[in-house]
Amino acid sequence: MNTPLWAVLSTLGAAVVALAVVEVVHQVLLRLGRRYVLLRELADHAYRPAQASMAIFAIEGGVRATAGTFAGRDLVVHLLTLAVIAGFAxxxxxxxxxxxxxALQTFRTDVPDNLRARKRQTQVRVLRRVTVAAVVVVTVGVMLTTFPHIRAVGASLLASAGIIGVVAALAAQSTLGNIFAGLQLTFSNALRLDDVVVVEDEWGRIEEITLTTVIVQIWDDRRLVMPTTYFTTRPFENWTRTGSAVLGTAEFDLDWSVPVQEMREELRTLMEGSHLWDGRVCVLQVIDAVGGTIKVRALISAGDAPTLWDLRCLVREHFVGWIRDRQPTSLPRVRAEVGDGANRLAWQWVRPSAAHDVRPGRRNIPMEPDDDARIFGGDPEGEARAAEFEGPPDPARPGGTRT
Incomplete structure (x- = not known):
């Protein structure tokens, strides 16, 4: 029975049996995959690699067992061994x-609260790239060990390999640094997929994180390709580090005559009528008053950064019309006094108003601003925000007041 025909038929028969076993397992996984995601993914992705690896393994075993001795047998067996290693890799x-x-199907990012899902997706994608790279390196190493001459000369090349390794490490220092930086970013949660960041004065979202680069999709659909070491060695803004909800401002330079309280009430009315506002923060304050103008800042909140951008633009556009049409005297002006040397000017004879007299005993004068005039107080949200910027409680002070 040790004839070439028998060797060929037995080898092909072993390959057919191996393919039949793979096909049966594939059909079973397809049926069970209707209820289990893991089995369905195994049936989809592992089918072709399993066919190739099992068929080559069967052929290699058949050649070893039945082919006997023939010209070029060692070369054929060696090539089949390399193919088996590549197939299982x-x-x-x-x-x-x-x-x-x-993992990607388990952690969905198309939901409002997707912080944990984005973190896991980032880790899974980077780990997969590391795993594939490790599989390739190990596969090449195992293939090289199948060559007897390489194993034989390995000891004699040890010293020179050490020198070459040092040279290669110095040459690949930047690449290795990027790889370790990518792993550091992934597991420190400093950066995740879909995080909104400001990098190099550009506002965008993290589109992709590889072992060596980070792709930032800028708001105008440009792509900014950054080395991973940039995010471990230089500061950058992450707007979605702990959540997607963010605060934003709209600032106005106005005249001293602007009715701030009316403007504050108008902002509240505008926010309550807009679906862009998330209902958390709506504050208007005078943050500067120097020279001939004051600076009024509206602080508002939205559920995410793109919505906040539209909301800030809405506030600016609304108050441009409101000030122009209803408070034209509040527009910035440059004043010049024209009078005689005795300073007998009309404004000097106007009786002072008590509208802003905050001395004790004055009636109908609010001693505290309303909620829309305070960022760090006035409501539970403001109190919690203030607590985040206070120091630890001081036991030496009454009531353990924070320092």
Whole structure:
């Protein structure tokens, strides 16, 4: 029975049996995959690699068992061994892809509160790239060990390999630094997929994180390609580090005659009528008063950064019309006094008003501003915001007041 025909038929038969076993397992996984995501992903992604690896493994075993001795047998067996190693490496990489797909389906990012999902997705994607890279390196290393001459000369090349390794490490210092920086970013949660960031004065979102680069999609659909070491060595703004809700401002330079309280009430009315506002923060304050103008700042909140941008533009556009049409005297002006040397000017003879007299005993004078005039107080949100910027309680002060 040790004939060439028998060797060929037995080898092909072993390959057919291996393919039949893979097909049966594939059909079983397809049926069970209707209820289990993991099994469905295994059936989809591991089918072809399993066919290739099992068929080559069966052929290699058949040649070893039945082919006997023939010209070029060692070369054929060696090539089949290399193919088996490559096939199982392909299967291992496919299994890594299965794990990634299952994890990505488990952590959905198309929901409002997707902070945890984005963190896990970032880690899974980076780990998959590391795993695939490790599989390739290990596969090449195992293939090289199948060459006897390479193993034989390995000891004699140890010293020179050390020198070459040092040179290679110095040459690849930047690349290795980027790889370790990518791993650091992934597991320190300093940066995640879909995070909104400000980098190099550009506002955008993290589109992709690889082992060496970070792709930032800028708001106008440009792409900013940054090395991962940039985010570990230089400061940058992350607007969604702990959540997507953010605060934003709209500032106005106005005349001293502007009715601030009326403007504050107008802001509240505008926010309550807009679907862009998330209902958290609506504050208007005078933050500067120097020279001939005052600076009024509206602080507002939205559920995410794109919505906040539209909301800030809405506030600016609304108050441009409101000040122009209803408070034209509040527009910035440059004043010049024209009078005689005795300073007998009309404004000097106007009786002072008590509208802003905050001395004790005055009636109908509010001693505290309303909620829309305070960022760090007035409501539970403001009190919580103030507590985040206070120091630890001081036991030496009455009531343990924070320092």
């Amino acid at each position: 392909w299967l291992t990489a496919a299994l890594a892809l299965v794990v990634e797909d299952v």
